[in-house]
Amino acid sequence: MTAVDAAARIDALIADHPDWRGSVLAAARTVIVEVDPGVVEAWKYMGSPCWDLDGPLIVGDIFKAKVKLGFVYGASLDDPTGLFNGELGGKQRRSYELYEGDTLDEAGLAALVRAAIARNRAA
Template sequence: MSEEWRAARVAHIRELITTAEIVEEIKWRKPSNPDGVPTFSLDGLVCTLETYKDKVKVTFAKGAALPDPAKVFNARLTAGTRRAVDVRKSDVLDDDAFRDLIRAAVAVNRE
């Protein structure tokens, strides 16, 4: 996360996710990604948070099962199970709608 905008985005998104008392863990460490992937769980996997050169990606494990009236999901829209939110440098993230997705993901895990 050498570029400042990505680090700032990750910190902001992490804050939105963890307000739901979700547990953060680092998984899937490998030589090409020694820092691993931040994962967020509460009664099961909620989402992962990854950085790429041009974006920060939040992938919801059961995203296809979540209501998204604000249309926050903008990636993996045709995937059978997962949905993702790609946030680029100039994008504005709807914090309230994102928190709604987090709450909905926890509710699906608890079903």
């Protein structure tokens, strides 16, 4: 699947969720792709929006009660603002999960994306 196709699938996923979940994923997507012009959107893992740069960065998912931004190598990242609130017991992944009424921490998310990119480049 091309990046254009992936972007169209992500657009459709957001459009299919016109409530707070679509808005949160759209806002997170904007933050993620603005961190570095090399970030590539993909559609993987049986139907999830993904963002990659020098390897996988984030897998996004919309659930009934939350939007989940799963950092593939989150366990190896510093999280100075404490955004990670999911998958905390794992040895590899960490997630930033948002629920209705939560405010997206754009600066904190951008910092995590930069850290994930640096981790990928160092690996």
